[in-house]
Amino acid sequence: MKDYIPSEIEGKWQKAWLDSRIYEAEPDPEKEKFFMIFAYPGVSGYLHIGHMRGYTYTDVLTRFRRMQGYNVLFPVGSHATGNLAYAFASKVEKGDPVQIEYLKANGCSDEEIERLKDPMEVIRFFNDVYVNDYWKKFGFLADWRRFTCTANPDYQKFIEWQFLKLHEKGLLIKKPYYAPFCIKCGPVAVDPSETDLSKGGNAEKYEYTLLKFWIDLNDGYDREYLVAATLRPETVFGQTNFWIDPKINYVRAKVGDEVWIISREAAEKLKYQKDGVEILGEIEGRELIGKRCTAPMIHREIPILPSEFCDPNVGTGLVTSVPSDAPADWMGLYDLQRDPEMCEKYGLDPEMVRKIEVIPIIETKGWGPMPAVEICEKLGIENQRDPKLEDAKKEIYSAGFHSGKMNENCGEYAGMPVEQAKEEIKRRMIEEGGADIMYDFSEEVVCRCGAPVVVKKIPDQWFINYGDPELTEKSREHAERMKILPPDYANNIIDILDWFKERACVRMGRWIGTPFPLYKKWIIEAISDSTLYPAYYVVSKYANDGSIREEQMTEEFFDYIYLGRGSAEQVEKSTGIPRETAEKIRSDFEYWYPLDINLGGKEHMTVHFPVFLMNHVAILDKKDWPRGILVHWYLTMKGGKISKSKGGAEPIPDAAERFGIDAMRLYYSHIASPFVDVEWDEKAALNYRSRLGRIWALVQELTNYGGAERKEIDRWLVSKFNIHLENIRKMMDSFDMRGMSTIVYFEMMNDIRRYMKRGGENEEIIAEVLDIWVRAVAPVTPHLAEEIWHDLGHNTFVSLERFPEPHTKRISDETLELESFLEETMNDIREIIRVTGKKAKKTVIYTAAEWKWKVTDIALSMEKPEIGLILKEAMQNPEIRKHGKAVQNFVKNLAGELRKRPDMKKRLPFLKGAGAFLAANAEYMKREMGQEILLFREDDEDIYDPAGKSRAALPWRVGVYLE
């Protein structure tokens, strides 16, 4: 017998598939096509086994479809847009020890590392790793000829065309935008993975409302303002005073034709957001204390008071005071009111300070009129330096925002919900010239290079207008018709499409990507160039084999291929691409499109999938819009991070070697549904491997097993397998690879074992079942399947064979029922043995008496088998009536059973033969139970029934007596 050694068969079959080029997908008008992709990975370095989950699903599903007779297109590619390759190369260049170690741990040679100082080499290198070390190693049957990468010049011609089409549809718009920007390196991304950053990846971009308080300092500037920044513009009605930190030196900054007094830090930031900001000079905070300024909106003069909580790094470093709703303001005021000495120190009239009254402005559910005052008491906050103020602020802010309503002190806004008033008041103040906008981060953000990251105004930013009403509506309608899994997401994506507005689509800086065709200083960003790309796999094959060159891939060419505009002749004339070639590509596209499934991880739910759909809808004809989306969740590592000690960190090829590829593929397919996160479990992977070993061994055993004898159990096995095939078909309609795997790798195996245990040995039946089985394992564990397939004497590829179809005619319900009746009977006996702890020598089994069956027949013939009705009719029969009270009990039991178990009506008739069936299988029971088995019918003349257990016999269950 051959041992199961995965590495011995995997390489062999992968080579055979490659050599015979069965992965190549070409149109075949005789066959229905199936076109599926996974969202290509970003070129970010080595991947880990978690990434292989989704890729493997794709290969399993396409293999399954292929075996169902579809002509399958499964192309792969990679996404190199962005600065990852730059970052990677520069780390290598600098000799970053972590980076070098990482490369070496993955088996990268010194020579190779040397080359990886060049970003383009990084891309080339990892493309090779992905294709050869990951996807091919995992046995994928992808059409390798079509591989493409977003950094390829031909791909970029495609993106250029895509943007020309978006422009043609009026979906590109230009307007100012405020983006994160390193003052040295240019545009950067603020995200927690901190690709670009050394600090602040979690920062949020806040929009501050700048409130302008007019002040007359007699210094020659007549349009001079103190400028406070706030996130709560609606609270202006509650302003009582203004805060300045006397210890800080502020600056006068020229902004337009106004002079703003703000912190130096704020002025520096503003330079990036407003034109012509210029620092004119310093002004001490101390100087301003005690003066008065005029608040916007309420146009009231308020005093300027000293405080300690003004942070020059936050907002403008100046703060307006709304003690009713801002806990810090309240504490600031409270501190000062209690401290006349402090007032005098700054030349303030303590009486004036004491007279300042808090103005309630917002009614908040669960809070009184002055929530800030309230919460300070509640939390026992002592003064303005108390760190608990931060929590207080959050709680009040949240409560006010969601449930607050403006009160009668808020003029025309009285009664308006805070959520709405916030926007309206802000807008009004900006219109009146009393306010402005400034963006800032919620925390400090620092670039990789060490320089600060600021929010910078980009005056001419291009956007794709995903908010376009017509595009949104068409996309929504189409989404409703698509097959989208999981079902929750199918509902959810509709809302996401509504919510999607403009999206910035170009950027500047050191960035790999396609130059924006309308204005080449811009480069198309990373999401926007990966939306329509499944269409490009049709063309990439011709670019890769040299049939067409990128300079020939003009707008006219793509218009013809994707939209059918113009003609092949015209394309030939203007590009030199032979007419036949153009026609062939066009017809390829017409054959393969639309895409049947786009599979991707859950991270794509709110970004990639919606824009993928919308770009198709915007640009292509309706018939070419995609048909399906499949979202999968993650394979996570313990503790969230990959770690060597906990396993799973090893390079993908090493894991493939250790666990076996088929075992890994089965692991992904079976460990959980695609729609939950799964924690990597090395032991489970090893279990799958040994499971495959057992299947292997069982198959070997079966090939030398059996003879010509036919038995009842043959029918049972065939029935079982056909039921399984029916279920698989249903499951795979919703891509339920897990359910399918349970059947194929567990249930089918158990059935075969039971068949053998029950004495089944017919070689034709075994051959039939083996044929089904080996085909059934092919989508998930193709290497194992090929090996077995060839051992069975075939010389074709099982990968190209048909997946077995169920034959419902071969399902015998009667056999299945009787077999499970036998099993239940034995379980009953075991149960009694277990409960009593008795070791019986002899088991007596009683089947139900004739009269019980007669009553059962009566009940079965009735529309509504209720106790009274059955009893009435049964008692007509003297044969039955003579059993008296026993009839009543039985009818009660029977009626209950029929009500509780709807399938009983179908089952019972099959059980009429149960007595004979048990008798025929008495030998088997005896062997299994290790004891003598006696069989009687309840009404047998010569019955042996010392305990009266025969009375317990029912048509659907036997009576049992142990001795």
Add this chain to the structure above:
RNA sequence: GCGAGAGUAGCCAAGCCAGGUCAAAGGCGACAGACUCAAGAUCUGUUCCUUAGUGGUUCGCCGGUUCGAAUCCGGCCUCUCGCACCA
């Protein structure tokens, strides 16, 4: 904050959309038995409590709808995830 999802027996994980056949699939682990000199592997059985095969209490918590709820509705608690120049 906005939005989404999840909480099922020792563990993992189906079931929930289409309520009854659900004490709830399957796997793992554990226990017992078979095989073996032994261990491992493999095979068989058991694995909420209770019990001559019965009955009881379960599917995060509380309540509701229903003849009947793990499944439907409402509220609460806990956890996870996505949120736009990040692929």
